[in-house]
Amino acid sequence: DTEVTQTPKHLVMGMTNKKSLKCEQHMGHRAMYWYKQKAKKPPELMFVYSYEKLSINESVPSRFSPECPNSSLLNLHLHALQPEDSALYLCASSQDPTGYTGELFFGEGSRLTVL
Amino acid sequence: DQQVKQNSPSLSVQEGRISILNCDYTNSMFDYFLWYKKYPAEGPTFLISISSIKDKNEDGRFTVFLNKSAKHLSLHIVPSQPGDSAVYFCAAREGFQKLVFGTGTRLLVSP
Numbered sequence: 001d002t003e004v005t006q007t008p009k010h011l012v013m014g015m016t017n018k019k020s021l022k023c024e025q026h027m028g029h030r031a032m033y034w035y036k037q038k039a040k041k042p043p044e045l046m047f048v049y050s051y052e053k054l055s056i057n058e059s060v061p062s063r064f065s066p067e068c069p070n071s072s073l074l075n076l077h078l079h080a081l082q083p084e085d086s087a088l089y090l091c092a093s094s095q096d097p098t099g100y101t102g103e104l105f106f107g108e109g110s111r112l113t114v115l
Numbered sequence: 116d117q118q119v120k121q122n123s124p125s126l127s128v129q130e131g132r133i134s135i136l137n138c139d140y141t142n143s144m145f146d147y148f149l150w151y152k153k154y155p156a157e158g159p160t161f162l163i164s165i166s167s168i169k170d171k172n173e174d175g176r177f178t179v180f181l182n183k184s185a186k187h188l189s190l191h192i193v194p195s196q197p198g199d200s201a202v203y204f205c206a207a208r209e210g211f212q213k214l215v216f217g218t219g220t221r222l223l224v225s226p
Contacts, residue, residue, distance in 0.1 A: 004158065031212065042119070042204065042216035043159070056212055090158055099212030102149045106158030 006091050006107035014115050015081060021110045023074040023091030030097040031055075032074040033104065034066060035090040043090055049074060050097045081114045088112075118142045119207050121217035128224050134192040136220050138205030141186065145207035149214070150179060150190050153202045162203075163190070195224045 004025045013019050023032065031050045035043040048056035049068040057066075063085075065077040074091055088111050092104040120139045128134045138148075146167040151159035165172040165179045165188065172179050178191045192199055205217040 033212075040218065042117075042218050044216075045213050048212045050212070058213075092158070094212075099208075099214075100147075102147055102164060102206065102208045102214055103161045104159075104214070106151075106160070108156060108158050 004091055004093055004105050004107035006089075006110050008110060009108065010111050010113075012113045012115065013078065013081065015083070017081075018077070018079045020078065021076040021089055021091075021112070023076075023107055024072055025093045025105070026072055027093065027095070027105065028071075029093035029095050029105070030071060031094045031099055032068060033092040033094070034074070034076055035092065035106075037088045037090060037109070039087075047076075048099070078112070081112075083114050086113045116141075117218070118145075118209075119205055119215050119217040121203075121205055121220045123220050124218070125221040125223070128195045128222065130197055130224055130226050131194045134190075134195045134199065134222055134224065136190040136192075136203050136205075136222065138188045138190075138217055139186060140188075140207050142207070142209065142215075143186070145209060145215075147208040148179070148181060148188050149206045149208070150177075151204040151206060151216075152199075153204065153219070159204055192222075195222075197224050197226055200224050 034046040037043040047066040052068045067075040088109040090109045091107045149164040150162040153159040202219045206214040
């Protein structure tokens with residue numbers, strides 16, 4: 001299994017809603033990532049977990065709350081989002097927990113629309 | 116400010132010819148570079164990489180060239196095939212675990 005699975009693929013939410021994005025991998029990778037990609041822009045790093053511990057937070061607003069319950073699962077909890085948070089959210093994992101090789105395995109992404 | 120730039124949003128090439136995708140960067144601290152390919156409705160997939168201590172890396176039809184003095188890298192695909200049609204992202208490693216991506220170049224290879 002060489003897949004990173006993200007659910008849901010599409011999500012529409014209001015600014016007062018609470019929702020979560022889920023990411024799962026069964027490749028035994030010990031580093032997992034959240035990236036955000038807006039239209040016609042490059043993916044931008046949000047968070048990195050290594051060995052289930054948060055190792056990088058790219059100054060992301062607290063309305064985004066990551067969680068890594070175990071080595072296979074990564075969640076992104078969303079609360080009180082703004083319309084400008086509408087984007088494609090990409091999850092990735094890497095075999096190398098240091099990320100030294102830069103080789104990431106990406107999921108298809110969750111497309112989020114905030115109304 | 117974009118530290119990794121792909122100035123050509125799109126490129127069209129005929130099947131069998133060479134595709135050359137370009138990427139420029141501004142941060143001299145970048146020490147490792149990668150290319151990712153992305154098909155519609157799929158996540159990016161790793162294609163090829165190069166360390167800053169090298170100037171060329173080859174993998175089958177794909178070759179990446181790095182010119183450190185010019186802060187420029189390029190991806191050559193020879194021969195190009197219709198299945199290569201995708202968006203190609205250049206990325207640079209900034210410290211451990213962080214990749215900085217370019218905006219991508221859409222390659223269309225026509226039969």
